[in-house]
Amino acid sequence: MKKLFKSEASLNFASSVTAIIAGLIIGLIVIIIANPSNALNGFLTLIQGGFSNGTRGIGQVLNNATPIILTGLSVGFAFKTGLFNIGTPGQFVVGAFVAIYIGVEWTFLPGAIHWLVAIIFAALAGALWGCVPGIMKAYLNVNEVIASIIMNYIGMYTVNYIVPLTVFNINKNETLPVASSAVIPQFGIEHLIPNVNGGIVIAIILVIVIHIILNKSVLGYELKACGFNRDASKYAGINAKQKIVCSMMIAGALAGIGGALVYLGGTGKCLAVVDTLAPEGFNGIAVALLGLSSPFGILAAGLFIAHLTIGGSLMQIYGFIPQIVDIIIAIIIYFSAFALMVKGILANGFHFKKKPKVKEGQ
Amino acid sequence: MENVIEMRHITKVFPGIIANDDVTIELRKGEIHALLGENGAGKSTLMSVLFGLYQPEKGEILKNGHVVQINNPNDANNLGIGMVHQHFKLVHNFTVLENIVLGAEDTKHGFLYMKNARKKVEEISQRYNLKVDCDALISDITVGMQQRVEIIKMLYRDNEVLIFDEPTAVLTPQEIEELMQIMRDLAKEGKSILFITHKLNEIKEVADRCTVLRKGKYIGTIDVATTTKEEMSEMMVGRKINLTTEKTESHPTDDILVVKNLSVSKKGHKNPVNNISFSVRKGEIVCIAGIDGNGQTELVQAITGLMPILNGTILLNGKDITHASIRQRNVSGISHIPEDRHKHGLILDYPLSYNLVLQRYFEPQFSQHGFLKFEEIEKYSEKLIEQYDIRSGQGSKTIARSMSGGNQQKAIIAREIDKNPDCLIAVQPTRGLDVGAIEYIHKQIIRERDEGKAVLLVSLELDEVMNLSDRILVIYEGEIVGEFNPKEITVQELGLYMAGSKRGDTNEKAV
Ligand SMILES: Nc1ncnc2c1ncn2[C@@H]1O[C@H](COP(=O)(O)OP(=O)(O)OP(=O)(O)O)[C@@H](O)[C@H]1O
């Protein structure tokens, strides 16, 4: 058993898979309780997820995965540097708005770069939203979780306030659709999977970029050092305050790009004016947990959760109401939080030894 | 005599290293049994096996002649085995009392019931002369006090086999004296003690027998009374060790580090550093001697930039660095072997190689265009590992956390000396090192001096102070109360200055 989990990577993989299996088993129990007669069919549909619909399903999985991979990367990146970025919903929504605004209004830009400019500005907006809690943490010692939560609401309400004043479609209570030149190109993958958005390509590129930053760059060395031991980083001459701000800005930019990729995806989806925090933001936390904060782990976790979500929505044909589907996904996500704990158990190996004979007589 | 504990043929393997290789050790009832071995010899590992933290691959443990299975510290505890770890395991924002009862709490109607606990703790503390303040927070008390808490914790659980892993490494000489007495009292009461230390004097003073390990292997068990220190150290290292350091006369020249009227403030206390002035010249070793807690920590942190200062000036090579950043100080020639190796010295979750370039990763030698040069870092790290004999399971790739305490220290020293500083500031550099390593490190420090470096040494150990320094500054309550030539002062006299009962007038002339 121990030999099997020798390397760190395989250990990580094994623990995530264990968490998923445990989640699925409990999910199955919930399904059986909710609707025993259709339990098996429902469960199979869930597991089949995006694969039940040919390339269309796969395209859907990729499209749904794109934003949560980005928000997952955002949470995971901050986490590697010792920060808990719970501000992804806010960063996501301001990114989305800025992208849409540019996508609708800046049609003077040449088509080849219109979408790219929109993404870059979305990243900047997200970075701005991330940098506020970063500055408060670094210089005022305000807990980043609290500051991020506040920024979530400020972000959401600001966007809800500005949208009706700018790029508003009053009939649908949502933003206007972006110009076709602002839609991200499909980079040729449409020949394989016709309904796919180009956003997944950008997501994968960013996964690789973040992997490189974290593991190969000087910046990554400094950021992780701060995350592991702030005192020792200070001793080493690393400007820990600056690094905290930097890390939160990068995290914010990733979540902001996540927002851009959804609404520049060419699916015709528009940002609705609603008083709820973007679920893609919070899902990022689950994705990061399940992926153990490693970029490639997050990529896999994002795809997996998107896959289940599709499966879940298909379960409705067997009479499962969407809430049940949400519960099951929540259970799996919940178990994913235990992935780290499972990792500890696997690493230490199992002790199936007999109990000690304690306190023998003197 | 009967054996309380027998560990037979214990083998414990870690990735890349056999930490214990067929080790057998017997502990008699009521004895103090010392465990001696080089850094990384496997002492802590062997004791962790006894305490249930590690499962051995081979071997068995007997308690009072019966084979027992110890799967975790709870099992050990139920068998009456307690341990004070090399690096304490206390909850910092809990009080002393809470830490002591943690895991063995009394409850009444589901609520914590501390009254009996407090009584018992007070009893223990009276009986063994272990003075503690039950309501103080761990974060507010000294290391010596924390250790007392750890000892009371063991006694509170009525343990009869007590393991002390390098308890004296972090104590002041006075505290060590007290601890020795406590250990003797405990043994007299019939408790059996396993005692790890690198200090042969201490073994001579309290231990009955001593077991020696070398590179994971059992070398032998000796009777302390009939064995000399030299014999013990030879058994441990496998060669003869020179226990006193040889050095030539110093020839100091220009000032390298100049500290003028430096003060550091602390909220709600008097200034821990109060108007201190001194200088360290090229080619000399200046030692700050003093009892722990008299401002040494703050002084060093102020010079290295880890702590803000109230007023004063610090010059390095004539350049004012009073307000320079830590990075600027590092690159302009200050090296710092910190007091707390886990807090400041290492990033425990980084591999050894990363730790060895902790202040140099950004230099062109180790990075280019914002990317780390892994091969160079690895090569450099291999060089230091070889040169300073840093022992670990997987070389450069070893995660620092899994290294033995002494080898962690060696890694820090290697890094700081190899940085080739103008001014080396070393706080307790040989804490937790074995005699062989101490010999080597002392030689290195003297070589640094001879190459024209300025060395500022802070040490609590008078032997080290007397052996190494060219000039001694005694610090007492944040002030320099005397300056001495080690050849012209006795240890006793030095002690009087350190305790504040004597004050010299030499400090005025410094700078
Ligand atoms: N958890 C661990 N994982 C991997 N290797 C370990 C672990 N603990 C100890 N080792 C290795 O086992 C060897 C023995 O370590 P141990 O801590 O027992 O030494 P020690 O005799 O206590 O040394 P010191 O005097 O420096 O404290 C070391 O080489 C160390 O690197």
Ligand SMILES: [Mg+2]
């Ligand atoms: Mg040890």
